[in-house]
Amino acid sequence: MKRIEGLRANSSQFSLEKQPFRILGGSVHYFRVPRTYWEDRLLKMKACGINTLTTYVPWNLHEPERGVFDFEEDLDLEAYLRIAASLGLWVILRPGPYICAEWDFGGLPSWLLRDQNMKLRTTYSGFTDAVNSFFDELIKKVTPYQYSQGGPIIAVQVENEYGSYAKDDKYMPFIKEPAYESNNSSGFRCFSSKALETINFQRLDINEIKYLDEIQPQKPKMVMEYWSGWFDLWGGLHHVFPAEDMVSVVREILKLDMSINLYMFHGGTNFGFMNAYYLSDYDAPLSEAGDYTTKYHLLRNLFSSYHNQPLPELPATQERRAHQSIVVQQHLSLWDSFHSTERPFKSERPMNMENLPVNNNNGQSYGYTLYETVITSGGTLNSKNNIRDRALVFVDKQYVGILDYKVQELVVPDGKGSRTLGFLVENCGRVNYGMTLDEQRKGLVGDVELNLNVLRGFIIHSLDMKPGFVKRFVSLITLLLLLPSFPAFFQGKLYVNSSPKDTFIKLPGWTKGVVFINGRNLGRYWSIGPQQTLYVPGPWLHKGDNQVLCNIHSFCNMFKAKPFQLFCCSMTQHTKLHHITVFNQSDHMLICTLQYH
Structure with missing residues (x-):
């Protein structure tokens, strides 16, 4: 023309x-x-x-x-x-x-x-x-x-x-x-x-x-x-x-x-x-x-x-369209999900996400990385402000505490013999502007100390939660019969009996995690708000059963009442934001x- x-x-x-x-x-x-x-x-x-x-x-x-x-x-x-x-x-x-x-x-x-x-x-x-x-x-x-x-x-x-x-x-x-x-x-x-x-x-x-x-x-x-x-x-x-x-x-x-x-x-x-x-x-x-x-x-x-x-x-x-609440009946421990990730690798020193030898040597962009090393004593754990951005700390898969930019020390309890100290590090996002763009590497970006001794000898697992990863571990999910361990993945089914319409998912009582619908990552959920719902586009649903998968970081209120209690995600027609201000x-x-x- x-x-x-x-x-x-x-x-x-x-x-x-x-x-x-x-x-x-x-x-x-x-x-x-x-x-x-x-x-x-x-x-x-x-x-x-x-x-x-x-x-x-x-x-x-x-x-x-x-x-x-x-x-x-x-x-x-x-x-x-x-x-x-x-x-x-x-x-x-x-x-x-x-x-x-x-x-x-x-x-x-x-x-x-x-x-x-x-x-x-x-x-x-x-x-x-x-x-x-x-x-x-x-x-x-x-x-x-x-x-x-x-x-x-x-x-x-x-x-x-x-x-x-x-x-x-x-x-x-x-x-x-x-x-x-x-x-x-x-x-x-x-x-x-x-x-x-x-x-x-x-x-x-x-x-x-x-x-x-x-x-x-x-x-x-x-x-x-x-x-x-x-x-x-x-x-x-x-x-x-x-x-x-x-x-x-x-x-x-x-x-x-x-x-x-x-x-x-x-x-x-x-x-x-x-x-x-x-x-x-x-x-x-x-x-x-x-x-x-x-x-x-x-x-x-x-x-x-x-x-x-x-x-x-x-x-x-x-x-x-609003839907009936989803009863979450299936569970997979985070530790078991690592069978579906790329093979872990050894590194004497910590290594940031971007330099991990994964994704055809392009590193890890998003998600979580687990760093594990062996310790023989308890004591004061100091991150030296080298955690980007937030780490759940475990000893032999038992939760100890959180380290982030605010909290850089915690006490590791004493124990007998050799134990595994784990840091599940979450990339909470890279800044989008400002003078620190060059500094946006994530994961463990430097040394961590236990009782002033620098930790060495890490086994590192990449958990980027790409669609392929989700598909691989779905077959491993089992029926939730006992009080679940955390962090974990939980799965339920949303039944749609007619042409799918837009909806929102609300997770009352949940703490922090990521929500997937039919393998698509809707985004993070975090109870601190202000966002209290996640948008679910109708075209991402289909008639019949739809897979709802949630990754939850820590113990949820729903499990405090009794060990075998199941919990729900509710599907609403409206978004919810709190703390409105002009x-x-x-x-x-x-x-x-x-x-x-």
């Missing part, structure tokens, strides 16, 4: 196809939404009056092992772009390589940390070589979808808020190079190499707008990330940004003739181990389950006045750059 002219920023207003154009954007990340629901979420975006979709590209999902790329199923970026195009949505692509995005390690793959000298987001060759390889693979997939090729991509933002990191002044010139001069024919060369400065904020400050005008006169002004809500952290409060306050700021932005991108329009779900620090929903205009909110309706009413034609009718919301994000401006066609 021959196109007239792409996005231009040659005056105080954008133009597209030689016509004035205001970006009314919204962020929906394909990797946070089940593929079956991509079209539903984008139709609802279109019906809200939004004309431009923005999405990040998570390197860590697309290249889980060095040189092994995954763009299939829920990671089929090309299919996502085709849906956007079919609905008449333009696209701003944010390919990274670093994306922040409230996503584990800012989207960077953990195997980068196998290099002990790694310097992320710099021109260090170990990093730039990996970036070039990934961009060569990514760009050849998305190039056909750029505007000049008849596709929906009108702009690209490489990297993310680098000014707050800025360890290498040669880095940003480098990062443009693989994107715009890739080895795969044209790359994004037909996009302008000039970068438009944009801003991010939640509360309007006219001085920020004036500053943008000063550094970039006679250019379009855009809020690339208007924070429509905020993320939640484990153990914290659920953040709520009132709908009326949000829309009043959006109204003022539009009155100033600015473009805007709502971050987020739909927060989706951080499935699997991606909900380490940052939980789902974001208090966005479209809820985690795709429901309309007050924010949505107020925005739709506002945006409708910026369109010449009536907005599309509202698509129907997804049906939801959130007022402090005035804050960040500068980011946008490459336009």
Whole structure:
């Protein structure tokens, strides 16, 4: 298809196809939404009056092992772009390589940390070589979808808020190079190499707008990330940004003739181990389950006045269904599950997860690692702050206590003869921003002492809980007849007697662990909240029996009453968050750059 002219920023207003154009954007990340629901979420975006979709590209999902790329199923970026195009949505692509995005390690793959000298987001060759390889693979997939090729991509933002990191002044010139001069024919060369400065904020400050005008006169002004809500952290409060306050700021932005991108329009779900620090929903205009909110309706009413034609009718919301509680009847001790993992290996010294010789020598990215060594006495155990991030400590498989960044010492009871001391270390997630990205190695990252003596001679088990691992050990699960040992896996069945619908799983009385449905990792559960339920997409269920598998770290309240008591997971139609608070994000401006066609 021959196109007239792409996005231009040659005056105080954008133009597209030689016509004035205001970006009314919204962020929906394909990797946070089940593929079956991509079209539903984008139709609802279109019906809200939004004309431009923005999405990040998570390197860590697309290249889980060095040189092994995954763009299939829920990671089929090309299919996502085709849906956007079919609905008449333009696209701003944010390919990274670093994306922040409230996503584990800012989207960077953990195997980068196998290099002990790694310097992320710099021109260090170990990093730039990996970036070039990934961009060569990514760009050849998305190039056909750029505007000049008849596709929906009108702009690209490489990297993310680098000014707050800025360890290498040669880095940003480098990062443009693989994107715009890739080895795969044209790359994004037909996009302008000039970068438009944009801003991010939640509360309007006219001085920020004036500053943008000063550094970039006679250019379009855009809020690339208007924070429509905020993320939640484990153990914290659920953040709520009132709908009326949000829309009043959006109204003022539009009155100033600015473009805007709502971050987020739909927060989706951080499935699997991606909900380490940052939980789902974001208090966005479209809820985690795709429901309309007050924010949505107020925005739709506002945006409708910026369109010449009536907005599309509202698509129907997804049906939801509550189910009978699941009685958990089967159990597998954590210790027995190690028969289904890769073979353990010996190491004289502790070794961090990323350097373990597993996953084709790409190391372990997520999950748990068990470190075992032999001791001959009790005494004071000191982690030397070398546990990342949280360790359950056992002596001969009997629980002793927890070590983490707060608690670095505990007492190991005395005993006779040689005993096995075990550290079950949980990777609680890598930070997604800040100056410590290079330090995000997990597991035992250094020496641990018992009575001031450094422990040596470890046997190490990797427990990354990938789908293949879950399938392998299911056959080992047995009927729960006695008081179970912990940590453990528990299995029950959810019977669905008709077409599956969305639901939520609630685990009252449970403590901490991970929940799987039909082999899919829904995410972590932790009783400290604020999230008290996990979203179960209908397409992940099927008619008949569905496998529900829970990994629980420690003794549950359900077992205190009597030894043979069974316990339940309840299935509800609604999400539950506690400790609701009104959130007022402090005035804050960040500068980011946008490459336009």
